[in-house]
Amino acid sequence: MVKFDMGAAWDDTLQLLKSHTALVGTIAGVFLFLPTLAVAWFGPVPIEPPAGADINQVMEGFRESFRQMIPGQIAIALCTLIGTAAILRLWLSRTGTSVGEALTFGFMLFPTMLAIQILCGFAIGFGFILLIIPGLYLLGRLALVAPAVADRSLYNPFEAIRTSWDLTRENGWAIFFFLFLVGLVIVIAALIVGGVVSVIAGSGPGLGRILGGFVEAAFGAAGSLVSIAVSAAAYRQLTLRTSSDVFQ
Template sequence: MPKFDMSAAWDDSLVLLRSYSGLTWAIAAVFLFLPTLAVSWFGPTPIEPPAGATFDQIMLATRENLEHAIPYQILVGLISAIGGVGILRLWLSRSGVSVGEALTFALMMAPTMIAIQIMLGLMIAAGALLLILPAFYLWGRFAVVAPVVADRSERNPITAFRQGWALTKDNGWRIFLFLFLVALVTMIVAMIFGGIIMAISGTNEGVGHIVSGLVEGGIAAVAGMVTLAVTAATYRQLAMRNAGDVFG
């Protein structure tokens, strides 16, 4: 298998982010921005450990916060996955696809994406238990499963995993490194931007809470779009190399 070209994939990611820009960002606003905003504004309030808390008290507060947040984060993740398939459908289409058609397709594929998200989460969690490295490798090998669903209309999650695994053969670690570097840079930029906005808005409970939600939603939308773009670009490169395919 040819080596995965990270530089070419990044260039293609930028091309994708500029294509259908108004349409894709509208979908991102509904499926990525709004769910995160809603959870931030109306979800459970984080439990703060008391002043001078012991390590055990801090860990207890952290565990309780995770237990309260996990159901909401799972719901947000599933909604984001469905919206993401709609965006991928627009980007990977070989012929014109309207937003309505892309969203209809995404809703039809919702059961498949829910199954994929659950299976992928379990596999990566199992890999993390095996000294972390297997989880990183699986991240790279299964990076293009969602684009496979979006491009090939694959309803069977097992088949989607198999096709994604085949496409990333001999490139798992290179793809992981590419995704990791993009995620790291995105996280750093988001932290800096979020810190600046929060410093300007202050810590007032009312205004701060509103601004915090807007910032979290905006970061989720931008980070989600970047993630979708790099996975779509990765898929386009690997699919063309394997089948001589041409995307519109």
């Protein structure tokens, strides 16, 4: 059984991020950055509780804000699925792939990616209900589903999930901690930059919302792109191949 090496995976992640930069940047800009920016600029504004509001009023405002955000977040998630499949296809393809071919692949695999997202979401959510730890473990075991779909053109979501489960055997926790550490760095950086922008431009309508939305979209796209590269690097490392069937 191949043991997961975080250092090697990070080196490969950087290599992936440097490859096909123009093509990947085009797809990431359209499917990862612009949808988030559109929602941030034109979507509903979070409801601020009135001065002196009690806990019930605060919670009611939170629930209403969350309800208003759902359509926009669904749209972002659906665009991200297409962009993820297309970017992974570019990175994992053994032959030259154009943006058009990658996007065609992403649209064709969209139903499969959506089914996988729902199935994995239910599984991980149920794992979190069972005292959180099983959910964290499942995050690691299911991290390679999307790369498996992109590499092997798997249209059966259950086969894709089984492939990730087989590849991550005895490496689930290592992959989870790798994803967690990378994600933590991105979140901290986003909070710092977002806080600075909020102090300089404010958080109200006008310039504050424009700059805040741009920062949110930029870090959202960058975070998604790094997460995709991390999963692809882990997949490349744990996929056993012959000398005539390797990633270049």
